Amino acid sequence: MDETLRRLQAGEQQVARVAQEVLGRLPQQVEAALAGASGDVRTSVGEAARTAQSAALDEVRRALAQHSTAMRDALSLDRDGPVQALRRDVLEQVHASRQELGEQLTQMRALLQAAEAHKAASAKSTRAIGLEWENQAMAIADEVITAAGDRFEPTGSTPAPGGTSRAGDGIATLCAPIAHGRPVRIVVEAKRRSKPLTARQLREELNRSRNLRQAAAGLVLVPTSDEVPGGGRWARVDDASWVVAADDPTVVSLCYLILREMTALLTVRQDDGDEIDLAKVEAHLKWAMSALTELDEVGRLATSAERNLNQLKVVGAGVQKKIRDALTNGLAALHT
Structure with missing residues (x-):
């Protein structure tokens, strides 16, 4: 805007100079035209020409001044005019765009916060559900293992020996008569998944828990047969790793009794000195x-x-x- 005003002022000054030069040559041109006339005539005409020149210059100056004022008013940001109206429209559009963008950002921020809150709530809910099932499963395991004469110890909150891993939710230590004096352990896991684990995944989980807890066998308790590989009440994922649906305590008890006997048998078989x-x-x-x-x-x-x-x-x-x-x-x- 300032550059436009400077250009307009330069144009006005150029017009004023040209007009002044044209009017400045007027007396000489008149005198040249009246070269053969008498002195009084030349004097009168010269005076008239200078008067006309002065009046014309004044008129040009006033016209230029009015033009300059009109242009300044038209281009001014402080007075009503097209430029001010354009500026006002532009500012209103920019303000509206900023306001709309701000509202969209606010909505997006709210959606992100809601998504984060939902994610946190879901994670918390999932952990709570998992912890609740673990407590239920360990209560079932405690009842079944204790009824068999063995000792049960919940270990879900206790790191495994020699590390920080908490794999293995419980440990069953077989009683001395069946274990023949050896420290024979069975690790117990509680698993509950919206998408059931495969036999391979369960086997890997139990093998890791058995190694960390120094157990000879492993037992996974799941809520229903829907999470048992094959859809039955129980399944063997390897020779010493079983998965059992815990909604029927009788089946859990029978599976544990057979697993403990098999585990004790495998342990005894490793010792050639046993007479059995x-x-x-x-x-x-x-x-x-x-x-x-x-x-x-x-x-x-x-x-x-x-x-x-x-x-x-x-x-x-x-x-x-x-x-x-x-x-x-x-x-x-x-x-x-």
Whole structure:
């Protein structure tokens, strides 16, 4: 804006100089034209020319001054005019854009804060659910292990020996008669996932816990059979690692009893000095495993039968409704 005003002023000054030069040459031109006239005539004409020159210069100056004033008023930011109106419109648009951008940033910030709060709440809720299940599972394990005559110790908040890892939620130490005086341990894990772990993942989890807790075997307790690999009540993910659905304490107890016997057998087999009929023990364990498999199959069939029974109830209700509607329509037809 200042540069425009400077250019306008320079143009006005240039116009004034040209006008002054033209009017300044007017007396000489008039005298040249009247060279042959008398002195009085030249004097009178010269005076008239100078008067006209002065008046013309004054008029040019006034016109230029008015023009300058008008241009300054038009370009001024302090007076009403097109430039001021343009400036006001631009400022209003900039203000509106800033306000809109500020509102959008505020909304985005609120959304981010809500997302962070939801994430934190979800994480907290997930941890709370996991901790709640761990407490329930360890209570079940304590009851089952203690009933078998073994000693149970919750270790979920205790680092494993020689490190800081808290893998292994509980430790079952077999009683002396079955362990033949050896420190035989079974690590117990509580797992609950929205997406069930695979057999491979469970095996890796148990192997890590067994190594850290110096345990010979491992047992994972999950809430329902939906999280057991294969969909049964229990599953073996390797020779000394089992997964059991804890919603049936009887199955948990049977699986633990068989696992402890197998673990003790494997431990005894490593010591050639023990005088024990391993073949007889293995035969009993195989029979128990077979019975447990049959029990699991019974559970599967019962679940399937329950689903079929529910389906039969639904179909039966539909058939009853159809019969009732047919009889009602028939009676209505007889009375019409």
